[in-house]
Amino acid sequence: MNNAAIKETAGSVKLGQVKKIRSKRWETPVTGYLFLSPWLIGFLLLTLGPMIMSLYYSFTDYSLLAAPNWVGFDNYKQIFTDDDVFPKSLKITITFVLLTVPLRLMFALCIAMLLNRKMKGMSFYRTMVYFPSLIGTSIAVSILWKNIFSRNGFINDFLGIFGIKGPAWIADPKYALGTLIILMVWQFGSSMIIFLAGLKQIPTDLYEASSVDGAGKFRQFVSVTLPMLSPIILFNAVQTMINTFQMFTQSFVITNGGPVKSTFVYVMYLYEEAFTKFHMGYASALAWILLILIGLFAAVLFGTSKYWVFYENQGGKK
């Protein structure tokens, strides 16, 4: 409309009008950036700045208590050639990620589907299920976990009722990592909420149409729910993968990396190098390797996504 009006009076436009249009054109992005600025300033100062610093430190021998000296690629060289702990902690972390991510996604999806039914008082149930995620996924829950799984904790008392003598969950190297995986899977709240939102987006006519075609519940799940949900699954998979790679609090609080380093995940190692041994430069290099590693895993997920992620507007292209 406005465009047409301008065209009509193209020859005899008044100066003021041009100015007004031009200033409008410039105004828009500035206003946009202004609205973005709280995040932008935070990102530049609190994230990008420290990132650049840590990249710089990774090429130095910075020791937290003394000034850094440039050492080139020495830190990286040492990590890959002369470090016994690095491959061990990496192996523990990757095992942890490969087990946690699928389990947590399946669990979150199951709960989301349960909560997606039409039932009286459903919003109450949803609140109750999401509630643990509100009280925080960090220190308090970790301490709770430590108590529940301790030698005389709730779990072993419960197993005792049936005459089963439970193992020392967090004090035995065979079980400790598994106990932490259960904790990570249990902290499913945020993925579950996203799944739930995704489930609600699926048009009911698809289900109606498929049931007319004679599809049962399972068939509907495989042929309707999963494909329609696949972008959400990708999103949750990537997000959970990043979180899991960075797992620290649980290991630090519950097992402190032990017993016998069986839960000494990558970020625990990074933390120990940085803040216990003061090898800040070395730890920065470890952090960048982790970033690249997470990038690689994400690239794999995105790379395979064209085979299993279905976008509605793609028209069902396989």
Place this chain on the structure above:
Amino acid sequence: MKKSTKKGILATALTLMMVTSAACGNNGGNNSTNTPADSTAPSDTAASNNGGAASNDEKVTLTIAWWGSQPRHDATLKALDQALHPNVTFQTQFSGWDGYFDKLAVQYSAKNAPDIIQMDAAYVNDYAGRGLLADLKDLDVANMDSATVDGGKVNGTLYAMPLGVAALGMVYDKTVVEKLDLTAPTFGWSWDDLFAFGEAAKAKLGKDKYVMVDQSADLVDYTSYQYSQGKGYIFDAEGNFAIDKATWINYMTKMGELRQKGILTPADITTTDKELDPQLDSVINGTAVLRHTFSNQVSAMEALKPGAFGFASMPKGTEAGGWLKPSMFWSVNAQSKHQAEAIEFVDWFINNEEAGKTLGLQRGTPVSSKVVAAIEPSFSDADKVSLDFLSKVTPDAQPFINDPKGWGTFKNDYKTVVEKLQFDQSTPEEAYEELMKVAAKYAEEAKK
């Protein structure tokens, strides 16, 4: 256009999230508290130039940090309230031992470490060697044993003021020993006595109770054993690592046997054992009978279970196994803007009799003979036990040496190596080789 936008937004969001969360994620729960030093900036130069707050009317806030258990926190907070000077207020940061030194390192790197810092013998050389601690030559140490004061010196300069002396010995559950009619451990007992006690006690305790907490992963225990076998300290005079191979393997083999017999706590109990924790300390919760302890921990134990404990020395071999160590130190931050006030406070803390009365033996027996004389009449029963403990270990105590620079965290790696033995994942010979590999890394770094 529509589909690519949707995909693009998802990809961008994920990439951004990945970059931001991957890089800034973990600062490990070490939230340093704010620094009050900056808020009094105008008075800084004046205060530090005229050598003390006493002649200065400006308000000064000193940050003070220590680790300890609840009775020590209570006593220290009470002492701080007795304020030496109306212009000085304190901001306190106290916690348990876990994470204390991690936090301190972060605070130093952010240049907001406390003004007054409780220091441990393991870290004095590390911190003083990096120039992070102030010279404490202005302290009045007239009433103190010079050998004790020397414990806080690095290359002849006093960087850490010893606050008390503590003796290494053992604690046992007296009620259990009496009930089972066992020969109680004594001051001056030998390793053979300990082994005999172990066998006798295990026979009466039964399957689910143990005689001794397995502290073999604690470097303290082996250090004591090497001393008792007449092989000297685990570092030589030049600060080189000097664990005797045969002695170490002997010790670990013997500990393995005790573990097999159920005299030592099994590995899964050992890993969750936490000294002085009301629920997790195996002696306090009744899982085991005996463990090593320091004389300044007597009152903390007594507070948890009054009258339940008896004390003994570390077992003897050809020599005694125990030693006296400065239980802890006050150091003053070399970056502090209020060094003079901080030093004045430390001086008050170690020399003032009223302060001594409030603090009791929470940091070990005070180093000032004047303070000890003043507080002796008001000793509690626990204090008397602690003092008795100290005086019985003193006659044949082994020398105590601060950990050499760069070896402050060695005991963590030592623990990991010995844990493998506890969980049967290694043999003493393999563990020794691994330990030497770890030690070589520390030695290399200490040279830098």
